[in-house]
């Protein structure tokens with residue numbers, strides 16, 4: 001059986017994920033696993049149609065495709081997304097149609113589910129037969145149980161191909177609207193006061209819905225606001241995953257990105273990200289922005305700011321992307337995720353009103369310095385980062401470690417002396433049946449009762 005492995009790590013042979021593929025290959029020597037470093041060679045494939053076509057031809061003659069990548073910033077690396085863009089830009093979808101597909105990733109399990117949803121949806125859009133996916137921690141190879149699970153996963157994939165198994169679908173195909181937004185000039189203007197507003201976009205061509213939404217949003221303000229097109233910034237390439245930034249936030253790239261990010265993005269109080277839905281994400285240029293901003297590692301470089309999105313295209317059909325956008329503001333940045341305005345209502349007057357109120361809301365929340373308390377996206381994400389920054393990845397992420405320490409983010413429950421003392425005492429007491437009865441009888445009323453008293457006394 002011929003399995004094409006599309007290696008999405010820009011690190012090529014040095015990819016961690018690829019070592020898991022090598023393990024599978026070792027276990028199934030009777031099958032031909034052919035590896036293509038599509039992310040590492042993305043620039044060549046953009047320039048050289050033959051290099052791209054070579055991969056597509058191999059895909060066309062394959063029995064199965066294994067999408068293999070390390071998770072980068074809640075999804076696949078920007079280079080991999082570019083490869084996926086090239087498939088549709090060059091009309092090569094047919095090569096993938098009806099091929100069996102599986103997905104293997106490595107990560108520290110921070111938003112691995114969004115990356116897996118993304119990849120499965122891409123497979124389904126390509127009309128592939130999606131069999132299964134597996135999300136592994138970077139060190140899972142060291143665990144016997146995990147190695148066993150990896151072989152079961154691979155066995156299942158191969159069996160499905162051999163038996164031409166039926167596969168399920170989870171994502172509806174996207175439908176794109178041909179609605180044309182016709183904005184009108186605002187009657188009132190929002191005064192941003194001392195707040196600096198920045199719109200970042202990957203395309204502000206006036207005739208598109210996105211371009212018109214940006215212009216209308218800009219007109220909502222009394223003064224000038226900054227609009228920056230990422231294509232005008234000196235960005236030589238997407239993140240290469242060298243991790244050297246882990247020591248002191250210094251990016252190895254010698255281009256304009258770090259200065260742009262530090263001086264122009266970080267100096268704004270309000271940042272609106274504007275883009276168009278492209279497949280199951282925004283453009284690979286947007287992903288390049290997010291991946292390159294990783295030079296701040298897990299330190300929330302936009303903490304305390306008001307962030308929002310203006311999106312053209314079918315975002316509502318893509319809850320996974322909505323979650324990625326929200327988590328990008330909250331879980332990654334400890335910023336306030338204000339809202340996402342799209343053109344999907346298909347009504348120009350309504351979009352005008354939405355953009356106007358969005359501008360008002362962003363300024364008002366910035367003036368109040370409001371940061372919405374985090375939900376699971378942020379709370380859960382924080383714990384994943386906290387444990388690895390304090391623990392096994394501390395030598396790598398030294399800059400993060402210093403930031404987390406300084407800002408009291410190592411908030412382990414073990415450090416709460418009161419809980420450490422009281423919990424065992426309470427547990428011991430509940431061994432006494434009468435105390436236990438009383439304790440559990442009070443569990444329903446006690447927390448609310450305590451809060452009731454607090455409400456009476458606090459300002």
Ligand SMILES: Cc1cc2nc3c(=O)[nH]c(=O)nc-3n(C[C@H](O)[C@H](O)[C@H](O)COP(=O)(O)O)c2cc1C
Nearest residue numbers: 009015016017070071072073074106107108109110
């Ligand atoms: C730029 C960058 C972004 C990353 N983002 C995430 C992430 O969002 N979630 C996660 O769990 N791990 C993340 N990681 C860790 C990688 O997923 C992990 O190291 C993976 O094993 C790399 O695989 P590779 O060597 O095959 O590229 C990131 C690493 C890099 C370099």
